[in-house]
Amino acid sequence: MKTLPALWALLILPLLSLGQIQKNPATWSFSLDKPTANAGDIVTVRIKAVIDDGWYVYSNDFDPNLGPNIAVVTINPSADCEAVGKATPVGAKEKYEEIWPGNVRYFTKEALFLQKVKIKKAGTVIAGNINFSTCSTKDGTCLPPADAPFELTVQAGAATAPASATATKPLSASITTATAVAPTSAETDTAATVPNAEGPSAAPVVADPTESLTAVEGTETDAADGSLWAFVLTAFLSGLVALLTPCVFPIIPMTVSFFTNQKGGAWKALLYGLSIIGIYVLIGTIVSRINGPAFANFVSTHWLPNVLFFAVFFVFGLSFLGLFEIVLPSSLVNKADAQAERGGVVGILFMAFTLVLVSFSCTGPIVGSLLVASAGGEVIKPIVGMAAFSSAFAIPFTLFALFPQWLKSLPKSGGWLNSVKVVLGFLELALALKFLSIADQVYHWGLLDREVFLAFWVVIFALIGFYLLGKIRLPHDSETKMVSVPRLLLAILTFAFVVYMVPGLWGAPLKALAGYLPPETSQDFKIGAAGSxxxxxxxxxxxxxxxxxxxxxxxxxxxxxxxxxxxxxxxxxxxxxxxxxxxxxxxxxxxxxxxxxxxxxxxxxxxxxxxxxxxxxxxxxxxxxxxxxxxxxxxxxxxxxxxxxxxxxxxxxxxxxxxxxxxxxxxxxxxxxxxxxxxxxxxxxxxxxxxxxxxxxxx
CATH class of the missing domain: 3.40.30.10 (Glutaredoxin)
Structure with a gap:
C-alpha cells in the first residue's frame, strides 16, 4: 500500500508536448483469416496498423497499471459471435520508459494484433474497435488515445475474397499536454476485459506466418538488454530509498544490538547480507506465483502481521532498555555452547527473515511491479529485480552488522556502548507504534488516535533527552559523572524535536512527520479547527x-x-x-x-x-x-x-x-x-x- 517517496516523485513526471493539430500517425486496416465460417467455427480478426516514421504504438502485453494507455481490442457483444480471449500482439518490441518507470511493449512501422472470434451463427457481422495510443520517438509527444472501429462480414456458403475493412471514423487528433491526455470512455468501460488474474503477459505471443513485420527487425534484443539493466538499476535505487521508510528503519537498531553480542567475525555479517537477498528472492518469487501483489497488501494492512511486528519490536525495545536479555531457552544453552556457530546461524537467519517480512509493507511500487511480472509468466526479470532490490537492503545492513564488531573491539568502549543500545531501545518503542497505528486505522479500533500517538512520542523522546543528559539510569548503565559534548548536542536535537511535536497535540499539522503519524482527521481535539x-x-x-x-x-x-x-x-x-x-x-x-x-x-x-x-x-x-x-x-x-x-x-x-x-x-x-x-x-x-x-x- 505504501509508495516509495522521493525517487518516485522524480521519476513520475508529466510528459510535455506541443499544442498543435496533427493527423494520427497510425493508419489501421482489418481483415479475416478466412472469409467463410459455420456456427461453432473460430475465425481470426487481423488488426494491422501502418505507423509513420518517428512514432510508435503501445502494445497490450505489458502491465496495464504501469501508466501508459495500452491497446484495447473490443468485440461488440452480439448473439451471433463472441471474442475468444484477449487480442494477441505479434512482434512487439520492449523498452524501459523512465517517465513511468518500467518496461513497455510497443510497435514501430507496423503493428499487428490477432483477435480470435467464435461464430455462433453463419453469415454474421463482426463489429469491434481498437483503442490505441501513439507517441513520438523524437520528443516524447503523445497523442490522446484514439479509436478505430471496424465491421467485418463472415460469409456462409461458397468462399469469396477475404473480407476487409478500414477505420470508419477519422483518426486525426490534436496533440495536447500529457496532463490533458486521457483514456476515452471506450477504454475505461472495457477495461475489465484487459487484466486477468495471471497478469497482462499471460497470453502467449504466436507469430503469424502470413505476415512480415519490419517491427521485429533491428535492435530488439539490444533494447531488451538495455531495459533489463535499467530495470535492475531502478530496483536497486528504490531499495536504498526504502531504507528510510518507517517500517524498515526499526530493523536498524535490532541489527546493531544483535551483532554487538555476536562472535565469529565478518563472515556472519556477510551471511546476514546473503540471507536477506536469498530469502527476499525466494519469498517474492514463490508468493508472486501463488498470490501476486495481493500478498504485499495483506502484509501492509492486515491486523495480524502489523500487530506481530509491533509485538516483536516492543519486546526488542524492552530488551534494549535492559529489562531482560533475549536468550535461548536454558535447555538449549549447552547445545548452543557446544555448537555456537550453528546457533549463530539460526539467529542470523531469523534476523534476515524479519527484515524481509517487514520490508514488504513499505516497498509497494517496485515490489508490486515485480510480483505482477512474475505472475504474468516472466522468470528472469522478477528474480533479477528482487535480487537487485534486496541487495539495496543487504549492503547497508551488512555494514551495520560489521560495525558493532569493530566497536566492540575498540579499547575502553565501556558503558557508552550500552548507552547507544538504550537509545536504540527507546527508538524501537517509538517506531513500533507505527505498526499498531496502521492496524488501528484499517480496522477502526480507535486505540491510537493522532493525539494519543503523539503523546507517546513526546514522552519517549523526552526520556531520550533526559537519558542523554544523565538524568535517568537504566540497568547495565555505568555512572555518568559528566556529559560529553556529543551527548549534549544529541540531547539538544532531541528536545528540539520534542518541542516541534508538542503543538501537534492541539492540532498543528507537523508536515515533516506526515508519513509517520496517524492522519489529522483522527485527532479529536484541536484549537481552532483549520480549513473549514x-x-x-x-x-x-x-x-x-x-x-x-x-x-x-x-x-x-x-x-x-x-x-x-x-x-x-x-x-x-x-x-x-x-x-x-x-x-x-x-x-x-x-x-x-x-x-x-x-x-x-x-x-x-x-x-x-x-x-x-x-x-x-x-x-x-x-x-x-x-x-x-x-x-x-x-x-x-x-x-x-x-x-x-x-x-x-x-x-x-x-x-x-x-x-x-x-x-x-x-x-x-x-x-x-x-x-x-x-x-x-x-x-x-x-x-x-x-x-x-x-x-x-x-x-
Missing part, C-alpha cells in the same frame, strides 16, 4: 454521507466516501469529481494531504471546483451480503469496502498504486491523465485546473 469548507456540501455534512461514520477528509473538506453517491451528487451540482484512491497505511497519501492539499491554491480548488470522494482501498469493513460481487479482474468475491474500491481502481482506471488521483465527469470517465505522488503544489493546482477546463469543454 465552503462550497460543495455545507458544513460538516461528510459525516452524513455513506461510510461517513468511518472516514473523514482532511482540512475540513466535505465530500463522499462512496463512488456512485459522489457521481450522483456531482451531476446535481454540475461539477467534476476528484477521486482520491487512498489507504489507511499509505505513507505517501498522508504526505500529499499534509504538504500539498493544505496549500491554499490546491485547497481552494478542492473546496470550490470539485466534488471530492475518498476511496480507501485497504479498509476491512464488510459490506452487506447483497452488495458482494465477483470481480471480473481476479474472479474473487469482493466483500469489503476496501476490496471493492481497489477493484474499481484496477478495472475502471487501470491502476493499483496509491495515492492515485482521478478527475472524472458524471459518468466516471477520465477528464485528464491521472496524477500520483507529487509534492509540488503548483503542479497539483495545474492538474486540477486542467480537469476543470476539460469538464467545461464537454459542457
Amino acid at each position: 469548507s465552503s462550497g460543495q456540501l455545507g458544513a460538516n455534512q461528510s459525516a452524513s454521507r455513506r461510510h461517513g461514520q468511518l472516514f473523514s477528509l482532511p482540512h475540513g473538506l466535505n465530500g463522499f466516501f462512496d463512488y456512485k453517491e459522489a457521481l450522483a451528487y456531482a451531476k446535481t451540482v454540475n461539477k467534476p469529481v476528484f477521486i482520491d484512491f487512498t489507504g489507511h497505511g499509505c505513507v505517501n497519501c498522508r504526505e500529499m494531504e499534509a504538504r500539498v492539499w493544505s496549500e491554499a491554491p490546491v485547497l481552494s480548488r478542492l473546496q470550490n471546483d470539485y466534488v471530492v470522494v475518498a476511496l480507501y482501498v485497504d479498509d476491512k469493513t464488510e459490506l452487506p451480503p447483497s452488495e458482494w460481487y465477483t470481480s471480473t479482474y481476479d474472479q474473487k468475491e469482493k466483500k469489503t469496502i476496501g476490496a471493492q474500491n481497489a477493484d474499481l481502481q484496477i478495472v475502471k482506471y487501470n491502476n493499483n498504486a496509491q495515492p492515485h488521483y482521478c478527475l472524472v465527469d458524471h459518468e466516471g470517465n477520465l477528464l485528464v491523465r491521472p496524477k500520483n505522488y507529487d509534492l509540488n503544489a503548483d503542479n497539483f493546482a495545474k492538474f486540477l485546473d486542467a480537469g476543470k477546463a476539460k469538464f467545461a469543454e464537454k459542457g
Whole structure:
C-alpha cells in the first residue's frame, strides 16, 4: 500500500508536448483469416496498423497499471459471435520508459494484433474497435488515445475474397499536454476485459506466418538488454530509498544490538547480507506465483502481521532498555555452547527473515511491479529485480552488522556502548507504534488516535533527552559523572524535536512527520479547527454521507466516501469529481494531504471546483451480503469496502498504486491523465485546473 517517496516523485513526471493539430500517425486496416465460417467455427480478426516514421504504438502485453494507455481490442457483444480471449500482439518490441518507470511493449512501422472470434451463427457481422495510443520517438509527444472501429462480414456458403475493412471514423487528433491526455470512455468501460488474474503477459505471443513485420527487425534484443539493466538499476535505487521508510528503519537498531553480542567475525555479517537477498528472492518469487501483489497488501494492512511486528519490536525495545536479555531457552544453552556457530546461524537467519517480512509493507511500487511480472509468466526479470532490490537492503545492513564488531573491539568502549543500545531501545518503542497505528486505522479500533500517538512520542523522546543528559539510569548503565559534548548536542536535537511535536497535540499539522503519524482527521481535539469548507456540501455534512461514520477528509473538506453517491451528487451540482484512491497505511497519501492539499491554491480548488470522494482501498469493513460481487479482474468475491474500491481502481482506471488521483465527469470517465505522488503544489493546482477546463469543454 505504501509508495516509495522521493525517487518516485522524480521519476513520475508529466510528459510535455506541443499544442498543435496533427493527423494520427497510425493508419489501421482489418481483415479475416478466412472469409467463410459455420456456427461453432473460430475465425481470426487481423488488426494491422501502418505507423509513420518517428512514432510508435503501445502494445497490450505489458502491465496495464504501469501508466501508459495500452491497446484495447473490443468485440461488440452480439448473439451471433463472441471474442475468444484477449487480442494477441505479434512482434512487439520492449523498452524501459523512465517517465513511468518500467518496461513497455510497443510497435514501430507496423503493428499487428490477432483477435480470435467464435461464430455462433453463419453469415454474421463482426463489429469491434481498437483503442490505441501513439507517441513520438523524437520528443516524447503523445497523442490522446484514439479509436478505430471496424465491421467485418463472415460469409456462409461458397468462399469469396477475404473480407476487409478500414477505420470508419477519422483518426486525426490534436496533440495536447500529457496532463490533458486521457483514456476515452471506450477504454475505461472495457477495461475489465484487459487484466486477468495471471497478469497482462499471460497470453502467449504466436507469430503469424502470413505476415512480415519490419517491427521485429533491428535492435530488439539490444533494447531488451538495455531495459533489463535499467530495470535492475531502478530496483536497486528504490531499495536504498526504502531504507528510510518507517517500517524498515526499526530493523536498524535490532541489527546493531544483535551483532554487538555476536562472535565469529565478518563472515556472519556477510551471511546476514546473503540471507536477506536469498530469502527476499525466494519469498517474492514463490508468493508472486501463488498470490501476486495481493500478498504485499495483506502484509501492509492486515491486523495480524502489523500487530506481530509491533509485538516483536516492543519486546526488542524492552530488551534494549535492559529489562531482560533475549536468550535461548536454558535447555538449549549447552547445545548452543557446544555448537555456537550453528546457533549463530539460526539467529542470523531469523534476523534476515524479519527484515524481509517487514520490508514488504513499505516497498509497494517496485515490489508490486515485480510480483505482477512474475505472475504474468516472466522468470528472469522478477528474480533479477528482487535480487537487485534486496541487495539495496543487504549492503547497508551488512555494514551495520560489521560495525558493532569493530566497536566492540575498540579499547575502553565501556558503558557508552550500552548507552547507544538504550537509545536504540527507546527508538524501537517509538517506531513500533507505527505498526499498531496502521492496524488501528484499517480496522477502526480507535486505540491510537493522532493525539494519543503523539503523546507517546513526546514522552519517549523526552526520556531520550533526559537519558542523554544523565538524568535517568537504566540497568547495565555505568555512572555518568559528566556529559560529553556529543551527548549534549544529541540531547539538544532531541528536545528540539520534542518541542516541534508538542503543538501537534492541539492540532498543528507537523508536515515533516506526515508519513509517520496517524492522519489529522483522527485527532479529536484541536484549537481552532483549520480549513473549514465552503462550497460543495455545507458544513460538516461528510459525516452524513455513506461510510461517513468511518472516514473523514482532511482540512475540513466535505465530500463522499462512496463512488456512485459522489457521481450522483456531482451531476446535481454540475461539477467534476476528484477521486482520491487512498489507504489507511499509505505513507505517501498522508504526505500529499499534509504538504500539498493544505496549500491554499490546491485547497481552494478542492473546496470550490470539485466534488471530492475518498476511496480507501485497504479498509476491512464488510459490506452487506447483497452488495458482494465477483470481480471480473481476479474472479474473487469482493466483500469489503476496501476490496471493492481497489477493484474499481484496477478495472475502471487501470491502476493499483496509491495515492492515485482521478478527475472524472458524471459518468466516471477520465477528464485528464491521472496524477500520483507529487509534492509540488503548483503542479497539483495545474492538474486540477486542467480537469476543470476539460469538464467545461464537454459542457
